[in-house]
Amino acid sequence: MKKEHLSAPLPFVGQKRMFAAKFKEVLKQYPDDAVFVDLFGGSGLLSHITRHEKSKATVIYNDFDNYRQRLENIGRTxxxxxxxxxxxxxxxxxxxxxEAIKQAIIARLWCEEKSGFVDYITLSASLLFSMKYCLSLEELKKETFYNNVRKTDYPSCDDYLAGIETISCDYKVLFEKYKDIPNVVFLVDPPYLSTETGTYNMYWKLSDYLDVLTILCDRQYVYFTSNKSSIVELCDWIDRHKTIGNPFKEAQRLEFNAHMNYNSSYTDIMLYKKAA
Incomplete structure (x- = not known):
């Protein structure tokens, strides 16, 4: 039997390692021969666990963030x-x-980048504060380096995605392909709401988050969120106020750009409406 991983082999923000045991229990409630479609595959951990627990199932992993490339380059890393x-x-x-050692590291990474792939996310875990990640050398140059360098090699994991069908596309495209197929279970773990997380190739707005909810109705799914998103509370509120509509529908909107520091900004919004 292939080795089972209960955490992602390489760093990835939002991987569900803390949910691994409970997720395995939830999977028992679905048919052994179901088709599991991991719409937001991330590190592939949910797909990997599903494949390990459901050997007769079909598992589709949407590798939108190209985690496979990072796995394939563990040796270089x-x-x-x-x-x-x-x-x-x-x-x-x-x-x-x-600073002198930081510049020497940057020079070495620059040379490596010229010869091939560099896994800046994994390197970030060794050079930056915990949970802080960069996607490029330019981003990394702006950060202060700390000696958190991993003491041992990352193990090779050639069988991590064995038996899993891998695809890379927008989740809506993947959903349309499988939405009418019988015995489908959608694994839905969207990016964190309104955050630019270092390991996701997207910025996730509230409207994007709500769009995901439209695919859950009348379908089998396992959905992940957090209390920071307040998405469950929002849906409960909407359910209690079905007739309110959009209170901002005819309001005017003004925006003001604000900056917290050199790499963090936000937009203040003022909405106003007067009597007709």
Whole structure:
């Protein structure tokens, strides 16, 4: 039997490792030969667990963020981390890496980028504060480096996605393909609401989040959210006020751009409406 992973092999924001045990229990409620469609595949952990628990099932993994490429380059990443580990061996653990060493690391990454793929997300886990990730060298240059360099290699995981059908497309396209097929279970783990998370190739607005809800009606699904999104409370409120409609429908809108720091901004919005 293939090795079962209860966490993603490489760093990924939002992976469901804390839900792994409960997710396995939930899967028992669905037919063994069901078709499981992982609309927001992320790290592939939900697809991997589903395949391990349901050997007769068909599992479709939507690798929109190209996690496969990172898995395929674990060897390159381990080689880079070994070199970086040697470069920071005189630096205290969990402390700031001196500027000269940071620049040497950046120079090495620049050379590596010219010769092929660089997994900046995985490298971020070793060079930045916890849960802070960059997608490019330009982003990484702006950050302060800390010696959190992983002490051991990441293990190879050639069988992590074995037996899983992998696709990369917009979740709506994938949903349309499978929505009318019998015995389908949709795994729905959308990105965090209104956040630019380092490992997602998108910015997720409220309207995008609500669009996902339209695919849940009258279908089998396992849906993930958090209390930060307040999506469950919003749906409960809408259910209690079915006739209210959109109170902003005829309102005028003004926007003001505001900045918190060099890489963080937001938009203040003022809506107003006067009597006709």
């Amino acid at each position: 381990n080689t880079l981390l070994a070199e970086i580990r040697d470069m920071v061996k005189g630096c205290p653990r969990d402390k700031r890496i001196p």
